[in-house]
Amino acid sequence: MSTPLKTAVVVDPYSTGILLAPRLRARGYEVVAVQSRPDLAPSLLRSYQPDDFAAHILHDGDLDALARTLRPLAPAFILPGNESAVELTDALGAVLGTPGNSPKLTAARRNKFMMIERLAAAGLLTARQTMATGAAEAVEWAAQAGWPVVAKPMASASTDHVYFCDTPAQLRAAVDAILGSRDFCGSANERVLVQTYLDGLEYVVNTVSRGGRHYVCDVLLSAKRALNGSPFVYDYYRLLPPEEPVAQALMAYIRRVLDALEITDGAGHAEVRMTARGPALVEIAARAMGPAGSTTGIAAGTGHDQVDLLVDAFDGAAAVGPLLDGHYRFQADAMVLYLPVLVSGRVEALPDLSILDGMASVRGYALVPRVGDEVVPTLDLTQVLAKIYLAHPDRAVFERDWAAIRSLEDRLQPTVA
Known part of the structure; x- marks a missing residue:
């Protein structure tokens, strides 16, 4: 007689959330997808991978009805796949009694005004x-x-x-x-x-927590640049050595942020400015870093993918336990580099990125738009042309390839009508 499969639930398995189900299935879980609302953005919904799931449930706003549907499956835990999932994940976990963050402070983990008010009340520097x-x-x-x-x-x-x-x-x-x-x-x-306005450079700090203890997966310089009429266009995320004083200060600050917002179990993705007075939170999300591929790209420099650690925190608490209260090791320079769209129109042909294949630092890349899509010059992360993942233990090689990619930016554009 076969052993029945364990069940896990992923709410809104989009963006980085598409990475969760394959990892859970590899560990023997049957995975159920829950869509938190019917009117999610099409850019999220089109990333859904239906073959990874035993069932797809559309939540209509009736939490009790959703819980009745899921309770016979006895899910071991519920994970948020995307920012849109955070509120329902907390509420559903509380009703079903699965491990996760308490819904008491869910609103402060989503509403940015409440978030900053909570931190200010805890004595942390904020805007x-x-x-x-x-x-x-x-x-x-x-x-x-x-x-x-x-x-x-x-x-x-x-x-x-x-x-x-x-x-x-x-x-x-x-x-x-x-x-x-x-x-x-x-x-x-x-x-x-x-x-x-918060002065200073911006950084990202990604974490995984279990039982109120935290592991810092990485600290990244989050570089933005003025482009296409906006001062906030994403340029790259670059991994910092954890021994650097700025990384030390950011890690200490984020541990206090996690505690203040009671992010006790699961992933955290924080954006922080290092101001003249010290670290100040821009915002934090109680889920893994996006877009999809970012955590894997940075893992080439740390040896730990935040998504894998998130699954470990719920499925294999003993495995992640020794890491808690600690932080990553720096193994190689690593970066997520964004190529912007510089043109407008309907995509007739996408650029050939195979020129990147000969670069020693390039670990992978992904084009975002598809043929037939309407594109506009990039202003935010939903409008980038491509994501390129670089990592190399030799900094000179890494920076040579980075500069070469930037020099190709004008040529690597889609053909539009």
Whole structure:
């Protein structure tokens, strides 16, 4: 008689979430997909891999009904695959009694205003901020708080509708643009978050937690550049050696952030500015880093993929236990490099990236748009042309290949109509 399969649930298995089911199935799990809402962004839904799942359940908003459907399967745990999954994952886990983050602070882990208020109350350095429902209100606050300011949705991702404003006119335009849009996960933006600008370089800190203990998977320099009329276009993520003083300071700060927001179990993906006064959180997400492939690309420099560690934290707590309270080792320079779109139109042909195959540092790459897609010049992570993963133990080789790729940027563009 065969042993019945264990069951795991992945909510919104999109973006990096597509990596979870194959790893779980390899460990003997039957995996069930739950879609958190019917109106998720098409850019998320098209990454779904149906063959990885035993079933797909569309949540209609009735949590009790969803729990009744899942309870006979006795899921061992529930994981969020994407930012849109965080709230339902916490709520469903509490109802079914599976390990995870308490829903008590779910709102503060999604709503960026509440998030920063919580950290400020815990004594951590943060931006000053307000919520606005109109442009006049936002401009009045900014005039008192001081320019420049940043305006963005209350709960989104991927630098979606993030605006740097140093004049009233810019802020009014930003507020109007945000209030007339939906966020990256598909929700209507009814209020705008306005914050004082945080000076300094931006970094990413990725973590995995179990039982309130934390492992820092990596610290990355998050470089953005001015391009296509935006000051916030992603350029690259580059792995830092953990011994560097800035990495040490960021890791200590993020452990306090995780504790303040009660991210006790699962992945964390934090963006932090190293200001003149010290680290200050931009935002943190209670899920793994995206887009898909990023965690694997950075793992070439650390030896540990955040997605694998996340699965370990729930399926093999004993395996991940020795890592908790520690941090990664630096094994090679590693980077996720973004190629931007510089043209507009419908894609008739995609660029040939095979020129990258001869570069020693290139571990892989992926084009984002498809033939037939409409593209515009890149402004955020949803609009990039390609993701390129570099890693090499010889820094000179690594930086040579990086420079060569950047020199090809203008040539590696899609043909558009």
